[in-house]
Amino acid sequence: MRRLSHSLKSLTRAAGRYPLSALLLLVCAALTVCRIAGFYFTDIYLIQLACALGAAAGFAAQSASERLVKGRGPLLILAIFAAVLYYLWARSWPEVMAARFMVLAALLTVAGVWLPTAKSRFAFYENFTAAFKALFQAAFFSGVLFAGCAAVAGAVDFLITPVDPDVFGYLAAVIFVFIAPMLFLSLIPLVPALSSGSEIETIRPDDGPAEGRRDGDDEAGENSGEEGRGENLSPEPGGADSAAAAERAAPDEAPAGRAFLRGVAARVDAISEYERRTALPPFLRALLTFILIPVAFVFTLILIVYILRSLGTPFWEDNLLEPLLISYCAGVIVLLLLVPGLDSATARAARRVLPVTLIAVALFQIVASALSAREEGLTHGRYFVLAFGALAVISGVVLTLRPRRGTGLVAVAFLLIGIISLIPPVDAFSTGVGSQRRLLEAALAEEGLLRSGALVPAADVSEDSRRQIVSSLEYLYRLGRLEDISWLPEGFDPYSDASFRAAFGFSRYAQPGTGFTYSRAFFAMDAPVNIAGYQAAAVFEYPAHVDRALVFDTPSGQGTLRLRQEEEDAVIELLSGVGDAGARAAALSIGEIFERIDGAADATLTLEEASFSAQGELGRLLVVMEMAERYESGGWTSDYARLHVFAALD
Numbered sequence: 319m320r321r322l323s324h325s326l327k328s329l330t331r332a333a334g335r336y337p338l339s340a341l342l343l344l345v346c347a348a349l350t351v352c353r354i355a356g357f358y359f360t361d362i363y364l365i366q367l368a369c370a371l372g373a374a375a376g377f378a379a380q381s382a383s384e385r386l387v388k389g390r391g392p393l394l395i396l397a398i399f400a401a402v403l404y405y406l407w408a409r410s411w412p413e414v415m416a417a418r419f420m421v422l423a424a425l426l427t428v429a430g431v432w433l434p435t436a437k438s439r440f441a442f443y444e445n446f447t448a449a450f451k452a453l454f455q456a457a458f459f460s461g462v463l464f465a466g467c468a469a470v471a472g473a474v475d476f477l478i479t480p481v482d483p484d485v486f487g488y489l490a491a492v493i494f495v496f497i498a499p500m501l502f503l504s505l506i507p508l509v510p511a512l513s514s515g516s517e518i519e520t521i522r523p524d525d526g527p528a529e530g531r532r533d534g535d536d537e538a539g540e541n542s543g544e545e546g547r548g549e550n551l552s553p554e555p556g557g558a559d560s561a562a563a564a565e566r567a568a569p570d571e572a573p574a575g576r577a578f579l580r581g582v583a584a585r586v587d588a589i590s591e592y593e594r595r596t597a598l599p600p601f602l603r604a605l606l607t608f609i610l611i612p613v614a615f616v617f618t619l620i621l622i623v624y625i626l627r628s629l630g631t632p633f634w635e636d637n638l639l640e641p642l643l644i645s646y647c648a649g650v651i652v653l654l655l656l657v658p659g660l661d662s663a664t665a666r667a668a669r670r671v672l673p674v675t676l677i678a679v680a681l682f683q684i685v686a687s688a689l690s691a692r693e694e695g696l697t698h699g700r701y702f703v704l705a706f707g708a709l710a711v712i713s714g715v716v717l718t719l720r721p722r723r724g725t726g727l728v729a730v731a732f733l734l735i736g737i738i739s740l741i742p743p744v745d746a747f748s749t750g751v752g753s754q755r756r757l758l759e760a761a762l763a764e765e766g767l768l769r770s771g772a773l774v775p776a777a778d779v780s781e782d783s784r785r786q787i788v789s790s791l792e793y794l795y796r797l798g799r800l801e802d803i804s805w806l807p808e809g810f811d812p813y814s815d816a817s818f819r820a821a822f823g824f825s826r827y828a829q830p831g832t833g834f835t836y837s838r839a840f841f842a843m844d845a846p847v848n849i850a851g852y853q854a855a856a857v858f859e860y861p862a863h864v865d866r867a868l869v870f871d872t873p874s875g876q877g878t879l880r881l882r883q884e885e886e887d888a889v890i891e892l893l894s895g896v897g898d899a900g901a902r903a904a905a906l907s908i909g910e911i912f913e914r915i916d917g918a919a920d921a922t923l924t925l926e927e928a929s930f931s932a933q934g935e936l937g938r939l940l941v942v943m944e945m946a947e948r949y950e951s952g953g954w955t956s957d958y959a960r961l962h963v964f965a966a967l968d
Contacts, residue, residue, distance in 0.1 A: 332504035338376030372401030452505030680710035775823025841928035903937030
């Protein structure tokens with residue numbers, strides 16, 4: 319109960335410290351519950367993202383108000399304005415709202431961690447360590463809380479009374495959207511108001527290690543006992559005991575002197591509490607020392623061998639290369655932001671070696687991404703990859719020169735690069751759109767398909783140009799920028815083979831030299847279908863995970879309409895009777911449907927063309943094909959069909 323009471327008090331204090339974040343997270347959780355319950359309204363998803371972003375902005379605003387600006391009111395108003403601005407921004411270009419949200423949320427979170435240390439004697443890595451610990455503690459306790467609540471709901475459902483399955487979604491929404499972030503905020507320590515030249519520097523409880531760590535910059539204090547930093551410090555701030563001790567030490571001091579000593583004692587306690595909250599716990603120390611750092615060294619060696627072997631080869635064509643290198647760089651940067659608080663042989667080796675290898679791997683990643691961009695064009699995804707590579711290089715250089723005090727510069731570089739990536743016309747999305755449009759028009763001009771601003775269809779197009787045209791059009795379509803291209807026909811669909819053939823003269827899905835073919839036909843279901851005399855109807859999708867069957871009643875008895883999938887083919891069967899005990903009344907092979915559409919290039923069928931019938935001795939079938947498509951490549955075939963089936967027993 320005491321732990322529960324302490325947790326509730328921590329959440330209450332966090333809500334008081336971050337009121338805007340708490341309010342917006344609560345709204346976001348409520349909207350999530352509404353979506354689970356089926357209550358939708360226009361732009362609910364955009365409003366959720368705006369609230370989540372406003373919560374991150376509230377965190378950054380509060381951090382700034384605690385250390386840099388007096389009064390948080392104007393900053394909180396600015397955070398609300400940022401959330402509203404994002405909502406309006408997302409509505410104008412919804413195709414990229416998720417990517418923008420992730421970048422902005424990351425920027426605001428990093429800013430919230432870095433700002434308290436901007437003009438402080440404390441380094442960014444210390445606050446980063448506290449935030450890292452808070453993140454994992456919040457995730458762990460939220461996971462345990464959800465598991466416990468879900469177990470209780472499951473027990474009630476199993477033992478007492480049925481429980482609505484949506485209850486589990488409601489629990490997840492409340493716990494992971496509201497409680498988990500609030501737990502994280504409750505664990506963020508308050509950075510003491512301590513700047514260069516402060517009088518309290520002379521009486522800090524850990525003068526020796528701290529002085530070497532902060533004023534001597536980095537390596538001077540590596541062997542000064544940091545391993546035990548914070549272990550013997552007061553677990554709770556407040557300063558009452560320290561103030562009393564100060565008064566006892568100077569009983570004859572004037573009241574002003576005693577007040578000064580109480581203030582100094584309170585600030586000492588605040589520093590002690592902060593250093594306790596930012597110290598690495600034993601588990602994390604052991605994890606870093608004996609597992610993560612050695613694994614990083616081994617993985618670094620493997621990557622270096624791979625890089626040396628790849629030189630002189632088209633290594634940029636490997637689709638797994640970019641994710642692998644980005645993951646390595648991100649992991650090493652996080653590791654280098656944690657090891658400054660660790661004094662061990664492996665930590666010292668990591669601070670000396672990993673920044674250098676980070677530079678080498680990041681440069682290789684930049685070269686690989688640049689070569690891919692030269693061949694395939696730049697997209698916003700590859701833009702962010704190159705931007706992160708630049709960040710990794712800067713981080714490696716800074717942490718090579720200043721392993722501890724330079725961590726703040728890493729945060730600053732991250733913020734600057736992130737801001738640049740969002741500001742037109744040099745932002746990731748504008749740059750990606752411009753690059754793909756230039757490549758598209760260059761490929762069309764090379765093949766003679768674009769002359770004087772007008773399309774000239776042609777069937778004879780090279781494979782490379784065909785691939786580039788399809789890829790660029792798909793990218794521009796996903797980002798909602800096809801309407802900006804004046805020479806495209808109205809209503810052009812980059813995924814429609816018929817649109818491609820009409821606009822460019824070649825098939826969108828054809829891949830010369832690969833044996834790949836694509837056939838598609840559909841019926842708009844916009845014409846009346848005469849079903850007089852039929853007794854049952856069903857909609858079958860082929861293929862299905864299991865055989866589908868419908869049992870129906872007739873004046874003469876029961877019948878079964880089913881889709882039976884065999885190894886070589888699938889059959890729609892009408893049986894007189896129930897299941898396998900019934901006699902086959904009529905049957906239609908699915909293969910007949912695909913034989914009719916074979917070679918069709920996105921064809922729109924009439925009702926007559928889309929209709930198939932089968933007559934047996936005991937019944938009859940009518941099948942109306944709504945859509946069917948077939949992929950074929952080198953002996954491999956993939957089929958899909960959506961069929962409306964009508965049956966009658968005679």
